[in-house]
Amino acid sequence: MEQPDAWHQTDQLDAAPGKGDPFAAAVRATRMAMIITNPRLPDNPIVYVNDAFLRMSGYTRSEVLGHNCRFLQGAQTDHGAVALIREAVEARTDIAIDILNYRKDGTPFWNALYLSPVADESGEVLFFFASQLDVTDRVDAHMQIQQEKDRFEAEVAKRTRDLTDALATQTMLVHEVDHRVKNNLQMIAALLAMQTRAITDPAARAAMEAMLTRVEALGTVHRRLYQSNNVERFDVAEFARDLANDLVRGSGRDRIRLHLDLETVEIPVAKAPPVALMMNELITNALKHAFPDDRPGRLSVTVAPDGTHVTIKIADDGVGMPVQAMEQRSFGKRLIGTLCRQLNASIAWMTNDPGTIVSIRLPREMAGGLEAP
Amino acid sequence: MTEPLRILVVEDEALILMQIEMMLEEAGHSVVGTAMTAGEAIALVHETRPELVLIDLRLGDGSSGLDVAHAVRDLGGITAAFMTANARALSDDMAGATAVIAKPFTGTVLEESLAYLEDCVRRPPPDALVPAGMRVAPAWLASFAQMRA
Numbered sequence: 001m002e003q004p005d006a007w008h009q010t011d012q013l014d015a016a017p018g019k020g021d022p023f024a025a026a027v028r029a030t031r032m033a034m035i036i037t038n039p040r041l042p043d044n045p046i047v048y049v050n051d052a053f054l055r056m057s058g059y060t061r062s063e064v065l066g067h068n069c070r071f072l073q074g075a076q077t078d079h080g081a082v083a084l085i086r087e088a089v090e091a092r093t094d095i096a097i098d099i100l101n102y103r104k105d106g107t108p109f110w111n112a113l114y115l116s117p118v119a120d121e122s123g124e125v126l127f128f129f130a131s132q133l134d135v136t137d138r139v140d141a142h143m144q145i146q147q148e149k150d151r152f153e154a155e156v157a158k159r160t161r162d163l164t165d166a167l168a169t170q171t172m173l174v175h176e177v178d179h180r181v182k183n184n185l186q187m188i189a190a191l192l193a194m195q196t197r198a199i200t201d202p203a204a205r206a207a208m209e210a211m212l213t214r215v216e217a218l219g220t221v222h223r224r225l226y227q228s229n230n231v232e233r234f235d236v237a238e239f240a241r242d243l244a245n246d247l248v249r250g251s252g253r254d255r256i257r258l259h260l261d262l263e264t265v266e267i268p269v270a271k272a273p274p275v276a277l278m279m280n281e282l283i284t285n286a287l288k289h290a291f292p293d294d295r296p297g298r299l300s301v302t303v304a305p306d307g308t309h310v311t312i313k314i315a316d317d318g319v320g321m322p323v324q325a326m327e328q329r330s331f332g333k334r335l336i337g338t339l340c341r342q343l344n345a346s347i348a349w350m351t352n353d354p355g356t357i358v359s360i361r362l363p364r365e366m367a368g369g370l371e372a373p
Numbered sequence: 374m375t376e377p378l379r380i381l382v383v384e385d386e387a388l389i390l391m392q393i394e395m396m397l398e399e400a401g402h403s404v405v406g407t408a409m410t411a412g413e414a415i416a417l418v419h420e421t422r423p424e425l426v427l428i429d430l431r432l433g434d435g436s437s438g439l440d441v442a443h444a445v446r447d448l449g450g451i452t453a454a455f456m457t458a459n460a461r462a463l464s465d466d467m468a469g470a471t472a473v474i475a476k477p478f479t480g481t482v483l484e485e486s487l488a489y490l491e492d493c494v495r496r497p498p499p500d501a502l503v504p505a506g507m508r509v510a511p512a513w514l515a516s517f518a519q520m521r522a
Contacts, residue, residue, distance in 0.1 A: 175459070179431075182458035183386060186477040190392030193480060197395065212480070219477030223506055226461070242505040250481030 033057070033132040035069070039117075039125055043068045044089065047127070056134055058104035069130070072111070074102035085115065092117045092125045098139060101132075110139035178226050185219040210284065210332070213250075217243060217280035221272045234272040236310060237262035237303045243276065244283055244301045251287045255296035262303045265310045267364050271343060275312075275362070278339045281332050282314040282358050290318025290355060297355075309361050317355040378402045378491055381423040383414040383441055384456070385433035389476075393427065393456070396483055411436035415444045423451060424494050428470070430457035442468035452494050454486070460508065467510040475506040482506050 019025070027034055033053035037044050045066045054061060057072065064071075073082060081099040088095035094116035101111040112133040117125040192215060196208040224239050240262055248258045267275065283301065291297045295318065302313040340347050345362035380402050384390040394404050405421040408414035410433040418426060418441070426445050428438040438455060445453045446469030455463060458476040467473060471493055474486045485504035492499030498517035503509055509517075 179458045182476050183389075186458070187386060187388045189477060189479070190388040193392055194388075194395055197399075216477070216479040220479065220506075223475050223477055245505060246479050246481045249485065250479065 033134075035064075035130050035132075036118075037069065037128045037130070039089065039092075039128060044128070053132065056103075056109075056132065057101075063104070072101040074100070074106070074108060076100050076108060077102075085113070088115060089128065092119075098135060108136075109134050110136040178222075182219070182222050182226070185215065185222060189215050189219060213247070213284055214277060214280060216246070217276045218273055220246065221276045225269060225272065232269055233266040234269050234275075236265045236267055236275060236312070238264075239272070239276060240279060240301050240303050240312070243279055244299075247280070247283050247287060248299065253287065253291065253294070255294060256287065256291055257296075257298045259298055259300035261300065263305060265303055265305045265364065267310065268366050270366065271362075274339045274342050278336060278343070278345075278360065279312060279314070281336050281339075282360075285332060286314055286316045286318070286356070286358075289321070290316040292319060295319070305364070306361065308364055310364050312360045312362075313357060315352050315355065315357040317352060320351060320354060321349060321356045376495075378494060379405045379421070379424045381406045381408065381414070381417055381421060381426045383408045383411075383426060383432065383438060384429040385409040385431070386429070389429075393483070396480065397487070400484065400487055402487070408441075409433040411438065411440040414438075414441040418444055418448065418451070425490055426451060426453045428453060428455050430455055430459055430462065439468045442470045445469065452490060454490055465511050470510060471513045472503075472507055472509045475508070478506055 028050055030050065031052050033056045034050045035046050035053055036048035038047045041047075045068055046064055047066075049061055049064045054064070057064070059071075070082075077100050081097055084097060085095060085099070094114070096112070096114045099111050099113055100108055102108050112135040113130060114132075115128055115130045118127040118129055119125050189212060192208060192212040196205060196212060199205045199208055220242050221234070221239065224242065225234060241260055244258055244260060248256055279301075283299070286299055290299070297316060297318050300313075300315045302311070302315070304311050336347065339345075340360070340362075343362045345360050347361075348359045350357045350359065380397055382390060382393050382397070382404060384393060384407070390407055390409070394407060397404050405423050406417040408417050412434075414426075414428070414432070417423075426441065428441050428445075430438040432438055432441075438457070442453050442455070445451045453468075453470040455467065455470050455473040456476060456478070457463070457473060460473045460475040463473050471490065472486070474482070478486070482504045485502065486507045489499050489501040489503060489507065489509075492501045493513075498520040
């Protein structure tokens, strides 16, 4: 808006009003379309219009003078923009706004309108001065960019939706497969458990029970895997807790105390089944051989990270490993040996004095895989 | 054990149903009925009025164990526990059931879960330990804690 004392500047020019007034001459000659309206007359009509306005709008001077500016509006003119201009006029304030106007021949153009009140010394608004600039090219370019952006965003939103749907489908499938795996493991355990009950031969029965325990250990792996939110990593410590408790309590040996020293170590899920089977063999072995004749004792299970490796220790204070048992080519022993090869693990059988310690050390990550996080 | 529990088993996998039945009977309980669908189960709940209902979440004919649990809750005075490979699908209220036993369970976990549920029915609050793979509904845990206080 004009500074309150700005109008004094014209006094210093000492120029006569009319044709010699340099300001009026400038307004008359400029290529910027300009009009002046008189808000003190009914309906705020146009009282001055320059040639640039007539060229831009296509109207003649007589068609414009005495009319309110609203003849510039048309079908697509934004009502909100019109309302803002009306509010500015009523509030006697200035406004700059882009509005869609129409020429006499009906063609639309984007009008960068600048409207400003002109007040006298008492503050009463005598005129509104409006300048108009055809910015159709600029607005069109802007709208084109906006349309491109909208189209692009819609495309991105659609792709995101498609991907989200695909992921949901995949998650559902994983859950379905997981559900079936767990149910099938339960069914295999059920078969073994029921068949075992029907066997009277103690050796055959013991073999069946050992098989059932192995299947149950794999079942525990799967239960644990999908209890955690992480489907890629497997916590050996939490598994060891479940497995050792289950095996010791399931043995019915009340006089064997279980001691757990467990530190969280995560391994890739692919390593979980062989690790689980190995631990199952070692704990079962200790329960079976270390404490004969209901001998009391202590069984301890340790899981600890060891740099890029994990150490698992099963220690008992029982009768110690008889030499024959150490060298026996039993199925359990062969299983442990082959699992070690699969896991790239080293295994050491040591005397605990009394009892036995079995210590396994295996790399935490897959061969050639990523570093431990 | 004071007195055998009267148990209804709701499970649509024949092998698992047989195993549970066998283990319950070996533990000295009485299986008053078995059902493979929610409809069958709800009818049997009304007919046999068991003390404990063991419910699989996914049942035959595409029916849901949740409907069985709701029927049990509406009837009142019957303890219910889910046995499912989809334990995470259960909300905390477990449709009024006391606990959920995650499949696959080991024989030991099943025995220990039964000991806990037997305590729930016969001498609440339960003293038995909660085995790995069994989750007790928070509302029931709270009410057991209140009984102990």
